[in-house]
Amino acid sequence: MSADLALATHGLVKRFGGRAAVDGIDLAVPRGAVYGFLGPNGSGKTTTIRIVLGLASATSGDVELLGRAMPAHAREVLPRVGALVEGPAAYPWLSGAAVLRRFDAADRDADPRTRDARVGGALERVGLTAAAGKRVRAYSLGMRQRLGIAAALLVRRDLLVLDEPTNGLDPQGTREVRHLVRDLAADGTTVFVSSHLLAEVEQVSTHVGVMSAGRLVAQGPIDELRGAARPRVRVETPDVGAAHGVLRRLGLEPSVDGVVLTAEAPAVPVEDVVAALVAERVRVRGVALERPSLEERFVALTGEGFDVAG
Numbered sequence: 001m002s003a004d005l006a007l008a009t010h011g012l013v014k015r016f017g018g019r020a021a022v023d024g025i026d027l028a029v030p031r032g033a034v035y036g037f038l039g040p041n042g043s044g045k046t047t048t049i050r051i052v053l054g055l056a057s058a059t060s061g062d063v064e065l066l067g068r069a070m071p072a073h074a075r076e077v078l079p080r081v082g083a084l085v086e087g088p089a090a091y092p093w094l095s096g097a098a099v100l101r102r103f104d105a106a107d108r109d110a111d112p113r114t115r116d117a118r119v120g121g122a123l124e125r126v127g128l129t130a131a132a133g134k135r136v137r138a139y140s141l142g143m144r145q146r147l148g149i150a151a152a153l154l155v156r157r158d159l160l161v162l163d164e165p166t167n168g169l170d171p172q173g174t175r176e177v178r179h180l181v182r183d184l185a186a187d188g189t190t191v192f193v194s195s196h197l198l199a200e201v202e203q204v205s206t207h208v209g210v211m212s213a214g215r216l217v218a219q220g221p222i223d224e225l226r227g228a229a230r231p232r233v234r235v236e237t238p239d240v241g242a243a244h245g246v247l248r249r250l251g252l253e254p255s256v257d258g259v260v261l262t263a264e265a266p267a268v269p270v271e272d273v274v275a276a277l278v279a280e281r282v283r284v285r286g287v288a289l290e291r292p293s294l295e296e297r298f299v300a301l302t303g304e305g306f307d308v309a310g
């Protein structure tokens with residue numbers, strides 16, 4: 001058992017018919033992390049989350065949730081895990097506080113005498129205290145989503161699992177959810193949040209896992225993933241033909257776009273590239289060593305573009 005991990009899977013597989021929606025993934029979500037579970041639509045994120053929470057069974061492989069094997073220890077572990085899988089809470093005709101009282105009443109372990117304190121505390125944590133008495137119908141989408149998260153926070157949780165919590169939200173709602181995730185993490189809750197939008201989780205995540213067609217194609221601290229992107233050298237020159245020859249002699253494979261030559265992963269220090277160009281009397285307007293953005297790295301990993309703007 002991995003005590004320092006809030007969630008771990010080993011060789012997790014889920015087949016529907018002959019097709020593997022989840023194809024042997026090894027998740028490692030450290031305690032205290034905000035783990036961005038990224039991947040295009042249909043890459044297997046929701047299926048994975050449903051198995052982790054015991055809502056679906058795996059075809060093969062193991063799941064450890066808070067250090068306990070699932071689904072064998074579901075009854076012991078799940079009360080410490082909050083989840084938002086089905087989107088905003090229903091009951092638009094009730095006030096936010098009344099919705100939470102309903103959820104709390106549905107929990108057989110919840111003492112009715114302390115219900116108001118739990119509801120008040122959950123509303124407070126998601127910043128809905130002022131809107132507690134307002135009908136959910138009058139809530140913005142961001143407020144509804146925060147209410148859904150409040151329902152998952154009625155009791156103290158060690159891990160919060162959010163499946164695409166910003167789906168359908170406007171930029172304001174997205175910001176609200178992002179701030180909430182940050183606040184929860186600051187309080188020591190491990191947060192596992194899925195998204196097909198890199199930009200939405202990039203700012204809050206300490207770790208990321210990238211899914212592509214049922215496989216986990218990258219995983220680790222977000223800074224490590226950033227650092228793993230290999231740089232490229234970019235040269236701007238009016239003497240494109242001559243520059244091309246110099247770069248090739250240095251072992252680079254430049255591509256040309258107008259007066260700009262770009263070569264991936266240069267094995268030569270950039271100052272040597274400049275020296276070689278100047279020695280061949282190539283007139284250089286500009287030279288830069290660029291690191292591909294995380295976005296470009298993910299596109300390279302998944303073969304699909306993330307919808308950055310949302």
Ligand SMILES: Nc1ncnc2c1ncn2[C@@H]1O[C@H](COP(=O)(O)OP(=O)(O)OP(=O)(O)O)[C@@H](O)[C@H]1O
Pocket residue numbers: 016021039040041042043044045046047048164196
């Ligand atoms: N109950 C099911 N029966 C058959 N196929 C399914 C079932 N659930 C999911 N799939 C298929 O498994 C694949 C992965 O789906 P999943 O919902 O896990 O992806 P996802 O990454 O969460 O995408 P999305 O963001 O669209 O939910 C898809 O091809 C989907 O059609």
